[in-house]
Amino acid sequence: MRTHHVITAALAASLALTACGATETAGTAPGGKGVSGVKWTVETLDNDGKREAAPAGAGAHLLIEDGKVRGNNGCADFSAPAEADGNSLTVKEAEVTDIGCDPTAMKFGEAFQKLITGKLTTVVAGDRLTLTTAGGDKITLTSKPETLTPLNGTxxxxxxxxxxxxxxxxxxxxxxxxxxxxxxxxxxxxxxxxxxxxxxxxxxxxxxxxxxxxxxxxxxxxxxxxxxxxxxxxxxxxxxxxxxxxxxxxxxxxxxxxxxxxxxxxx
Incomplete structure (x- = not known):
């Protein structure tokens, strides 16, 4: 069994991001929603011309705050230092918790982790955030409240x-x-x-x-x-x-x- 200790190192960089095409202040979407401090749930990955939906129940999500991006890639928890510059976000190599997953969740998690690393363009529209890589691949996320999973009956x-x-x-x-x-x-x-x-x-x-x-x-x-x-x-x-x-x-x-x-x- 492989054991991993999560290292929580944070940079002091601000994460006020600018929504492309929006007239509101930096880091806010129409209606006043900010990019940082919001739990964004992953909906889809557009990778090499193919769209893949997040596995049901995998809980892939991210939170941008305090100079880092942290969350779950659909298979394991991750945390990475991040730097912002206008409407771009640069995410450095992540510390990933080593957890065994089924093949579908593991494949999705690996693809997500690859896309979330490097320089990304950020666009917020309503309750959706789109992160686009230099090569044109995308991660689409939503801030809609997720359905809570009950302890009993699951x-x-x-x-x-x-x-x-x-x-x-x-x-x-x-x-x-x-x-x-x-x-x-x-x-x-x-x-x-x-x-x-x-x-x-x-x-x-x-x-x-x-x-x-x-x-x-x-x-x-x-x-x-x-x-x-x-x-x-x-x-x-x-x-x-x-x-x-x-x-x-x-x-x-x-x-x-x-x-x-x-x-x-x-x-």
């Missing part, structure tokens, strides 16, 4: 394990095997990475409390066994939780945790 697939600020991808051989659904009635079911399990959970005030786990008793070795042990330790007692851009983070009091991606749950 199938959460574990893609990484957390220890403090260190995020470790699930091993390739165990990728996609650990998942769970917290039903609207609090009943929990899923797979720990090897064994199926059931439990009960109640959520309130940013915390979710898991009851005792009941699981099948298959012997689990190798990567699946490692993931099962780690996931079992997190789904125990009271843990903090947060849901953002289709991703769930659970953090135990000892700093151990997991991250999981939303997928449609079977009815």
């Amino acid at each position: 199938r959460w697939t574990v893609d990484s394990l957390v220890q403090g600020e260190a995020v470790t991808s699930v091993p390739q051989d165990a990728n996609g095997k650990a998942w769970f659904v917290i039903g609207k009635d609090g009943a929990v079911q899923g797979n720990l990475g090897c064994n199926n399990f059931t439990s009960k959970a109640t959520a309130a005030g940013g915390e979710v409390t898991f009851g005792p786990l009941a699981s099948t008793r298959m012997a689990c070795t190798g990567p699946a066994g490692e993931v099962e042990k780690a996931v079992s330790a997190v789904l125990k007692g009271k843990v903090a939780y947060s849901v953002e851009s289709g991703a769930l983070t659970l953090t135990a009091p000892n700093g151990k945790g997991l991250r999981a991606t939303a997928q449609p749950a079977a009815s």
